[in-house]
Amino acid sequence: MSRSERLLDLIQILRRHRRPVSGLTLAGELDVSIRTLYRDIATLQGQGAPIEGEPGLGYVLKPGFMLPPLMFTDEEIEAIVLGSRWVAKQPDTRLSAAAADALAKIAAVLPDDLREELDATALLVGPSAEATREGADLGIIRKAIRAERKLEMTYQDASGTGSRRIVWPFALGFFDKVRVMVAWCEMRQDFRHFRADRISELAAIDTRYPRRRAAMLKEWRATLDTTRKL
Template identity: 50%
Template structure:
């Protein structure tokens, strides 16, 4: 790997990590020595890349630093295009349009020699099954999740039993043929998953729930790991 490529990869590794990374961890991923990583970190800091930390404790990339989009690698472009094509065929209408726009933008900003990687990637997703009909506006649901607002939901389970719930929405799950709204349910006092095709009614409330959406989402992920 060329030194310039290695410097770029170090930035990428630090950017995707939420915790300090040691030189040993970075060296292991790049298949090089710790001494080389120490030297490269010093070079990056000398170039005013905002890396904070020290040997033995780990390094982090401070916020506010970015790289131009043309620095995307071939694998990164293909990963983005592959994910966008999955969303295009399986997402709700708003996300599907956004995915198509993303592919077009990728093709427009990358160098010409990499354009086919975005428009005609060699990696493919399987054919999407016919999705069930959403009985709720998922674009609006995502907006309510970002704002941390409650939703009043009329819902029928698989036995046809109807209930009325007040939900604290945290995520939307996209599967091949069905979609789920994941939320903290005030009725059950726990996290629950609701198929969007079984929703009978929905009222988007202006009341905010008491926790930050990111904190509530972290609690939900923790329950999944424990189960």
């Protein structure tokens, strides 16, 4: 591995850690000595990378640091193209348009050789099974999730019984045929999964729910091994 590749790998490793990580841990992941790791940290800092920390305390990369697009590997380009093409085929029209726009923006700043690789990638997304027609505007759900806002809706369960609900949405699952909103339900006082095709009269409430989305997501994940509610 060349030194430039190692420096890039070091940036990528730091990106994965939100909290300070020790030099020994970083050196172990890169398979280099601790002295080499310290030199690499100093080199990146000298080139403008906002790495904070010091020996004995650990290091962290401040958010917002952008790598030049020429640093994409072949596999990373394939992943970007494949993911964008899959999202572009989803029934959420705004999200699919955003995926196409994002891919165009990436292509616009890539060097010529990498742009050719992006255009010529052989990883294709085939036609999906016919999806169930959405009952809810997924854009409203996604916006509420980002803003941590409550939603009011009418929901029809599997037996056809409708009920009026106020929920705290924090995740949206994309499956082959259905989309599923994961939320805390005020009526049930528990986590619930709501199929988007069974949601009607959906409206955002200009009220922030009293918990953080990340905390609810963590709690919900912990329940999956013992309880699954559809």
